[in-house]
Amino acid sequence: MDYTLDLxxxxxxxxxxxxxxxxxxQLTLAANAIGVIAGFALALLTTSKLAVLxxxxxxxxxxxxxxxxxxxxxxxxxxxxxxxNVFWGPVFMGIVALGLxxxxxxxxxxxxxIQAVPREHLDAGIALGLSPTQRVLNIVLPQALRNSVPVxxxxxxxxxxxxxxxxxxxxxxxMYQGKTLATATYRPIETFTVVALIYLAISxxxxxxxxxxxxxxxxx
Amino acid sequence: xxxxLDFSILLLFTDALAxxxxxxxxxxxxxIVLGTTLGFVIGLLRSSGNAVVxxxxxLYVELFRGTxxxxxxxxxxxxxxxxxxxxxxxxxSATIALTLYMGxxxxxxxxxxxxxxxxxxxxACVALGLPRRAQIVNxxxxxxxxxxxxxxxxxxxxxxxxxxxxxAVGMADLMFIGQNISNNTARPVxxxxxxxxxxxxxxxxxxxxxxxxxxxxxxxxxx
Amino acid sequence: xxxxxxxxxxxxxxxxxxSYGPNIQVLKGLNIQMMPGERVVVIGPSxxxxxxxxxxxxxxxxxxxxxxxxxxxxxxxxxxxxxxxDTELRKQIGMVFQHYTLFxxxxxxxxxxxxxxxxxxxxRASARERGQKILERFGLGAKADAYPSQLSGGQKQxxxxxxxxMLDPKLMLFDxxxxxxxxxxxxxxxxxxxxxxxxxxxxxxxxxxxWFARNVASRVIFCAGGVVVEDGPPEQVLGDPRxxxxxxxxxxxxxxxx
Numbered sequence: 067m068d069y070t071l072d073l074x075x076x077x078x079x080x081x082x083x084x085x086x087x088x089x090x091x092q093l094t095l096a097a098n099a100i101g102v103i104a105g106f107a108l109a110l111l112t113t114s115k116l117a118v119l120x121x122x123x124x125x126x127x128x129x130x131x132x133x134x135x136x137x138x139x140x141x142x143x144x145x146x147x148x149x150x151n152v153f154w155g156p157v158f159m160g161i162v163a164l165g166l167x168x169x170x171x172x173x174x175x176x177x178x179x180i181q182a183v184p185r186e187h188l189d190a191g192i193a194l195g196l197s198p199t200q201r202v203l204n205i206v207l208p209q210a211l212r213n214s215v216p217v218x219x220x221x222x223x224x225x226x227x228x229x230x231x232x233x234x235x236x237x238x239x240x241m242y243q244g245k246t247l248a249t250a251t252y253r254p255i256e257t258f259t260v261v262a263l264i265y266l267a268i269s270x271x272x273x274x275x276x277x278x279x280x281x282x283x284x285x286x
Numbered sequence: 287x288x289x290x291l292d293f294s295i296l297l298l299f300t301d302a303l304a305x306x307x308x309x310x311x312x313x314x315x316x317x318i319v320l321g322t323t324l325g326f327v328i329g330l331l332r333s334s335g336n337a338v339v340x341x342x343x344x345l346y347v348e349l350f351r352g353t354x355x356x357x358x359x360x361x362x363x364x365x366x367x368x369x370x371x372x373x374x375x376x377x378x379s380a381t382i383a384l385t386l387y388m389g390x391x392x393x394x395x396x397x398x399x400x401x402x403x404x405x406x407x408x409x410a411c412v413a414l415g416l417p418r419r420a421q422i423v424n425x426x427x428x429x430x431x432x433x434x435x436x437x438x439x440x441x442x443x444x445x446x447x448x449x450x451x452x453x454a455v456g457m458a459d460l461m462f463i464g465q466n467i468s469n470n471t472a473r474p475v476x477x478x479x480x481x482x483x484x485x486x487x488x489x490x491x492x493x494x495x496x497x498x499x500x501x502x503x504x505x506x507x508x509x
Numbered sequence: 510x511x512x513x514x515x516x517x518x519x520x521x522x523x524x525x526x527x528s529y530g531p532n533i534q535v536l537k538g539l540n541i542q543m544m545p546g547e548r549v550v551v552i553g554p555s556x557x558x559x560x561x562x563x564x565x566x567x568x569x570x571x572x573x574x575x576x577x578x579x580x581x582x583x584x585x586x587x588x589x590x591x592x593x594x595d596t597e598l599r600k601q602i603g604m605v606f607q608h609y610t611l612f613x614x615x616x617x618x619x620x621x622x623x624x625x626x627x628x629x630x631x632x633r634a635s636a637r638e639r640g641q642k643i644l645e646r647f648g649l650g651a652k653a654d655a656y657p658s659q660l661s662g663g664q665k666q667x668x669x670x671x672x673x674x675m676l677d678p679k680l681m682l683f684d685x686x687x688x689x690x691x692x693x694x695x696x697x698x699x700x701x702x703x704x705x706x707x708x709x710x711x712x713x714x715x716x717x718x719x720w721f722a723r724n725v726a727s728r729v730i731f732c733a734g735g736v737v738v739e740d741g742p743p744e745q746v747l748g749d750p751r752x753x754x755x756x757x758x759x760x761x762x763x764x765x766x767x
Binding site: 406407409410412413414415416417420424425428429432505506507 | 568569599602603604606612613623624628656658676
């Protein structure tokens with residue numbers, strides 16, 4: 067190849083990359099805060115006996131699960147200001163868009179783990195004379211929450227990776243800064259490789275932690 | 287909201303959207319086939335093979351699972367040609383990128399399903415005196431592949447969705463054409479909603495199918 | 510009788526040691542000699558090494574000491590860290606497990622003919638013919654094309670026995686084959702084993718069902734703490750045990766206050 071590697075082009079410009087990483091982390095953490103809380107509420111709605119609550123909730127979940135995240139984000143950035151006449155800052159827009167996406171995926175995770183609580187445990191709760199509320203609070207939720215943790219973490223790290231999509235709509239995250247730097251320095255190999263490794267350096271340990279957690283849970 | 291929606295505007299662009307969808311489907315199907323094959327081979331090699339091979343393949347898998355698909359695409363589109371000194375068409379670059387991504391996630395699927403074939407099945411093979419080859423070809427692999435089917439299907443749906451990312455590197459798929467129409471007509475709400483609906487109409491039945499297949503297989507393997 | 514060294518025994522287990530990891534010793538110098546035509550039922554408390562014993566004889570386990578001879582020939586022996594198993598001799602032994610272990614992706618007939626074809630190179634047609642005969646003998650003639658998931662537990666276990674018999678074993682091992690079954694399905698499986706017993710098939714069996722043990726056994730071995738505690742005819746071991754530990758165990762399982 068007629069291309070000599072020059073990592074200096076990247077190391078001299080770590081400042082913008084770190085700024086971008088900070089934005090990426092903000093997006094990730096805030097979207098996770100939304101996803102973990104709203105996802106749980108949405109899961110309760112999708113398991114509701116009332117169709118007026120259940121059906122819209124399920125539609126919400128399916129819409130986000132069955133369309134590309136990039137379509138969701140582009141739609142959100144172009145259409146929300148037009149439809150609702152609101153103009154938020156790009157990072158806040160990114161947080162809401164990613165947060166809604168994660169809400170749908172986490173709702174599914176919560177729902178699956180609520181339904182995975184064995185029927186016999188509820189029967190045992192009835193046999194022990196626990197009230198419906200007591201059964202939910204003391205039997206279903208503790209098990210469901212515990213079982214959903216690995217999937218929530220996997221989804222959370224997934225949204226960390228998906229957050230790179232906001233670069234396409236001009237949010238100055240790690241991906242965006244990388245793209246800008248690659249173009250400005252004509253150093254795509256060094257820049258994109260370093261950016262990829264930064265993403266990996268954060269995803270990988272969390273992924274290993276999830277593996278460890280799952281192994282531990284499957285033993286007990 | 288001070289705007290009126292006019293979806294009829296989309297009728298002017300049905301041909302363009304159909305062309306974009308065709309590109310999306312062609313790319314997705316090709317990468318599903320290539321990526322699943324790659325993933326199967328890598329899953330097998332990672333379950334056996336020597337330590338060096340296992341280590342290198344593990345590195346590949348973690349690299350593609352641990353980074354955004356978008357940066358994988360950028361890397362393949364902009365860096366690979368520089369390194370190899372060869373120019374690829376958009377379609378070839380996209381195929382390479384999505385195949386490598388699909389191969390990485392699918393190899394994990396196969397590895398997990400190989401592990402899920404219980405030790406008791408191996409005991410039965412030994413008790414029947416089956417030669418090593420028959421143990422693998424006739425007992426372990428068919429079960430592993432069957433068990434992998436639901437996850438493979440969800441991987442395929444994921445890839446269909448991820449394929450929309452190629453629009454960001456200038457490939458004229460459904461998303462790219464949708465965005466162009468949206469920009470040219472200044473009607474993003476109608477156009478982007480329809481684009482989202484097209485993706486949904488294809489992906490939703492597939493995710494339902496995954497659930498059905500999963501339940502059927504669960505029943506079969508309850509034996 | 511431990512001194513019988515004339516090589517006429519079908520199975521001869523000598524000083525067998527087996528442990529899982531460094532701390533868990535399951536078999537601690539176990540000796541059994543089984544003559545041709547015998548039907549040995551191994552009883553004893555959980556964790557006493559009964560199932561491990563059967564798994565060792567099947568050649569499924571590594572052993573840490575001792576040896577097993579089969580048909581007068583060296584079959585399994587511990588050589589240093591390694592366990593040497595004669596895989597040709599192993600092919601003459603069949604085993605049925607507690608959890609059926611049918612191959613779920615294959616039909617009943619395919620389950621039956623896989624091993625004869627792959628092990629003995631038998632033709633598909635000939636194996637199918639023999640398979641159909643065995644299935645009919647066990648009352649499963651109509652199930653050849655069904656899949657394991659479509660059968661009841663009792664039917665699955667009968668198929669598992671049929672599958673093992675397809676290889677014409679010289680010894681059958683049954684490891685708690687009725688323990689996973691609903692009570693009403695136990696009899697149909699036991700009937701098949703009794704049928705085999707009447708045809709003279711040598712067998713070694715672990716079971717918790719003492720009534721069945723008495724019916725099928727020509728000899729009962731009480732195994733506890735990794736060694737043979739008592740070994741004799743069923744009337745003796747089950748009815749009037751000589752050893753105190755056997756007596757306690759028998760009384761407990763028959764709910765008789767000592």
